[in-house]
Amino acid sequence: MLHLTDIQLQDNKTFLAMINHVLNVDGFYFSTTYDLTHTLQRLSNTSPEFQEMSLLERADQRFVWNGHLLRELSAQPEVHRFALPVLHGFITMHSCSINGKYFDWILISRRSCFRAGVRYYVRGIDSEGHAANFVETEQIVHYNGSRASFVQTRGSIPVFWSQRPNLKYKPQPLINKVANHMDGFQRHFDSQVIIYGKQVIINLVNQKGSEKPLEQAFATMVSSLASGMIRYVAFDFHKECKNMRWDRLSILLDQVAEIQDELSYFLVDSAGMVVTSQEGVFRSNCMDCLDRTNVIQSLLARRSLQAQLQRLGVLHVGQKLEEQNEFEKIYKNAWADNANACAKQYAGTGALKTDFTRTGKRTQLGLLMDGWNSMIRYYKNNFSDGFRQDSIDLFLGNYSVDELESHSPLSVPRDLKFLALPIIMVVAFSMCIICLLMAGDTWTETLAYVLFWGVASIGTFFIILYNGKDFVDAPRLVQKEKMD
Numbered sequence: 001m002l003h004l005t006d007i008q009l010q011d012n013k014t015f016l017a018m019i020n021h022v023l024n025v026d027g028f029y030f031s032t033t034y035d036l037t038h039t040l041q042r043l044s045n046t047s048p049e050f051q052e053m054s055l056l057e058r059a060d061q062r063f064v065w066n067g068h069l070l071r072e073l074s075a076q077p078e079v080h081r082f083a084l085p086v087l088h089g090f091i092t093m094h095s096c097s098i099n100g101k102y103f104d105w106i107l108i109s110r111r112s113c114f115r116a117g118v119r120y121y122v123r124g125i126d127s128e129g130h131a132a133n134f135v136e137t138e139q140i141v142h143y144n145g146s147r148a149s150f151v152q153t154r155g156s157i158p159v160f161w162s163q164r165p166n167l168k169y170k171p172q173p174l175i176n177k178v179a180n181h182m183d184g185f186q187r188h189f190d191s192q193v194i195i196y197g198k199q200v201i202i203n204l205v206n207q208k209g210s211e212k213p214l215e216q217a218f219a220t221m222v223s224s225l226a227s228g229m230i231r232y233v234a235f236d237f238h239k240e241c242k243n244m245r246w247d248r249l250s251i252l253l254d255q256v257a258e259i260q261d262e263l264s265y266f267l268v269d270s271a272g273m274v275v276t277s278q279e280g281v282f283r284s285n286c287m288d289c290l291d292r293t294n295v296i297q298s299l300l301a302r303r304s305l306q307a308q309l310q311r312l313g314v315l316h317v318g319q320k321l322e323e324q325n326e327f328e329k330i331y332k333n334a335w336a337d338n339a340n341a342c343a344k345q346y347a348g349t350g351a352l353k354t355d356f357t358r359t360g361k362r363t364q365l366g367l368l369m370d371g372w373n374s375m376i377r378y379y380k381n382n383f384s385d386g387f388r389q390d391s392i393d394l395f396l397g398n399y400s401v402d403e404l405e406s407h408s409p410l411s412v413p414r415d416l417k418f419l420a421l422p423i424i425m426v427v428a429f430s431m432c433i434i435c436l437l438m439a440g441d442t443w444t445e446t447l448a449y450v451l452f453w454g455v456a457s458i459g460t461f462f463i464i465l466y467n468g469k470d471f472v473d474a475p476r477l478v479q480k481e482k483m484d
């Protein structure tokens with residue numbers, strides 16, 4: 001490092017901080033013996049040659065988060081046994097008992113490293129059809145040598161849209177008016193159909209307000225594509241469940257029950273024979289593909305698990321999974337933990353609505369916790385997500401450090417208003433408070449001072465809000481047009 005300039009040395013510290021930031025995020029997993037990147041069904045449909053490959057060679061590249069770091073080892077087959085693919089997401093395993101019968105229940109969420117990033121800086125799809133916040137979630141049961149699996153996916157609404165932070169609580173989503181949406185949309189679903197089979201889209205966004213154009217765009221794209229492999233179900237989660245009427249989620253479950261039976265699940269018996277195959281997946285989404293999405297996925301997974309355990313003989317005829325109190329507690333907490341992990345990795349905080357996932361009902365305490373998490377999300381999304389996005393891009397190799405680059409990518413010139421306006425607002429607000437605390441006998445004069453400084457602070461606040469995009473922490477390594 002002796003040849004680096006002072007600016008490069010400072011940049012290098014920042015780059016190291018970025019790498020450490022990613023490595024300190026929870027949710028990285030590896031195995032020395034099991035292929036974590038593939039579902040049970042994909043692993044059952046492989047050739048002998050595939051089985052002989054190293055874990056790195058045969059891994060699903062969508063879920064290999066250390067692929068860039070292993071690029072030099074990848075070219076050397078003799079060291080592949082030392083190069084293990086790392087998964088990012090969530091894994092939990094539990095040994096459970098129902099009716100005195102013991103089985104293993106496993107939940108795996110695999111986050112895609114394609115179009116990876118944070119909540120407001122990575123939305124929609126890219127030109128290759130990769131969706132933001134794409135997660136494949138697999139629920140696995142092991143019982144007496146038999147193995148069952150149910151797979152679901154989630155991902156951002158697959159059109160070209162953005163929602164840049166600008167200090168507003170909910171920035172306006174913007175649909176790109178010049179992009180070829182159908183091209184990206186078709187690329188996305190072509191790959192999904194090849195990998196998973198039939199696609200049943202469950203779109204949970206609001207059908208009014210700022211989310212309405214995205215719901216309409218999604219529905220229009222599905223209709224225009226006119227594929228027999230894709231079904232579209234729109235369910236306005238917030239409208240249907242308002243006033244804490246979460247029992248109304250049964251409307252959606254009843255609506256898709258027959259479809260879920262058609263899709264089935266994967267089951268292989270103790271002799272290794274495939275009994276049933278999963279013919280397709282539910283692809284759920286809301287705006288962030290976090291809170292509403294996780295609630296629905298947990299309900300669909302429970303319905304599938306009920307059928308699997310009955311078929312395996314763990315549950316008796318007529319028994320319901322909801323009546324198994326000990327297992328229900330394990331199940332609900334695991335899905336809530338899965339929600340928190342996915343939310344922290346994308347939005348920076350734990351998930352909302354996890355009180356319902358954990359307890360089966362909405363609570364006042366849950367509402368308070370959602371409010372707290374929403375405040376933390378607001379701060380992080382506006383004032384620290386640029387750094388988080390840069391960290392992910394550097395870690396995944398979307399940006400490569402070039403020491404010959406003359407201009408530092410981390411130096412962003414700020415104009416005077418960036419420093420002056422917040423200082424003016426804080427000073428004006430402080431003076432307003434001081435005038436109130438030091439009020440004398442002449443209330444008229446005090447009121448005049450309070451009004452002056454109050455108007456100054458409020459006016460400055462609205463000027464900052466109007467220029468909000470200039471005050472947020474924006475990514476600096478990957479250019480905006482590459483991310484949109």
